[in-house]
Amino acid sequence: MMEIRKLLKTSAFRAPWPTRIGGDVVASLMQEPSICKKCKTHSCVTERPMLLGSVCSDGLTYFGTSVSGIHLVIYGLTSLSNREVLGKKFGTQRKHELKGRAISQSDVNNWIESIKQLDKILQEERDLDLGEKLEALHETPKLAEEIKIAAEYLIQGKPGVTLEEKFNASSRIEKTIFKASQILVDTFDLLTVFLNPDSAGLGELISVMPYKLIHKLTFILSTQSDERTKKIVNFVGSCRSEYKVFDSFKIIPMALLNNALKYSLGNQNVEVHFEEQGQSTKISIVSIGPYLDDDEIKMIYQRGYRGASAKKINSAGMGIGLYVAQAAAQANGTTIKASSTLLKTKLNGHDLARNTFTFYAHDAPSRGRSG
Incomplete structure (x- = not known):
């Protein structure tokens, strides 16, 4: 999702409606209405909108969801259900500005699904690229394991009954080697599960x-x-x-x-x-x-x-x-x-x-x- 946010910020790729990703306004084909620009509360962001849609205090509709842990909000719209109410609330100039902003739930669902698919593709490409770069290190985990075994051998030779006592009796350099070797092996294990x-x-x-x-x-x-x-x-x-x-x-x-x-x-x-x-x-x-x-x-x-x-x-x-x-x-x-x-x-x-x-x-x- 971070990559999508960066793409939208370049203006080369635009959202169809006013959109915030992680609280940031991104480039969109439909500009923010003046009501949203003047808004002081930004309830569309602070109140965690639902995918089914919510209505702000100004009467506009906004939708929200989470993609890869980052909040996405579509706002500054009108829905088919509240269009009649807005017609009574706003004057002619304001109604003209809001013209063409009525969207359906299916429109929102389809676009958000496309964003999730794009996020998945970018993530897969990132993993593939990372995997290719790590391929050159395929022997490194084995070497890290050998270093770990050697470090444990050093510690086991120190006075004491428990591993902690032996560790505490070791020199600072030996402690550093032991700790680094353990963390290095565990990091490779974590990376394997990550990929x-x-x-x-x-x-x-x-x-x-x-x-x-x-x-x-x-x-x-x-x-x-x-x-x-x-x-x-x-x-x-x-x-x-x-x-x-x-x-x-x-x-x-x-x-x-x-x-x-x-x-x-x-x-x-x-x-x-x-x-x-x-x-x-x-x-x-x-x-x-x-x-x-x-x-x-x-x-x-x-x-x-x-x-x-x-x-x-x-x-x-x-x-x-x-x-x-x-x-x-x-x-x-x-x-x-x-x-x-x-x-x-x-x-x-x-x-x-x-x-x-x-x-x-x-x-x-x-x-x-x-x-």
Whole structure:
């Protein structure tokens, strides 16, 4: 959808009616009526219109939908149903300006469907181009795995009983090599699922202890070069269960932990809650960060979507982490669910909230993705 917005901004490709994409007015064959230009409230944008159509306080019709996580609004129109009302409300000059702006629901549906098809084609072309560029790196994941094994061998030779103790006993250079090798391998795994979501449900099932896996991810992801910025991750509850899952399972906690550490604000710690429930374990990752409204919670798993607060805090993100994590979750027979509880405080202009991302660990379905 980002590419479509850029195309429309060039004026080489025009929308048939006045249109806003992500709040920006784009080039259109039909110009904005003067009513819209003078409008102070812009309710067509702020009130999240429906695809079935809404009517603003000035009596004009607008339609809205979401394409690849970006809001699209068609506005400044009249509908067949409210044309008679407008005829009584406006004078001759205003009625003349609005002439030819009556559209049907099918007109809107057909154009939006064409936009979605174009978005799909552009996305497929982008993936193909990316895949071709990455083909030259096809040996790199193997090399990254070898580096990871060598780094783990270095750490295992240090004094201590647990991996964390051995890690803490290592030199700063050894810690950096170990952390970088782990993240490098995990990044290649994430990229594989990004390019082909179905791959999250392929391969043999492996035995994983979620508590042990997440504990390892925690001290890898939370280790910073500047100790003053290091985030503390607290574990609440425990889990000794072991489950048969796909290798993609590790992407779920990795992406959620990475997001929690990246977007938690102030000196707030991140919490990981474990609750064993029969044949499964409920796992929740909790952090204090920017508030997520209901619309944003619906869109955060869409490919390429990034919320306004996320962009301000970290402009370098690509909006793929939660998309890939949800694909991995579904392949392993679960679904990530998010909630955001607004707190009565602000920080750096952000409304703070207690953000919770929850999924369940259990034996994965043998054939991968479930509903």
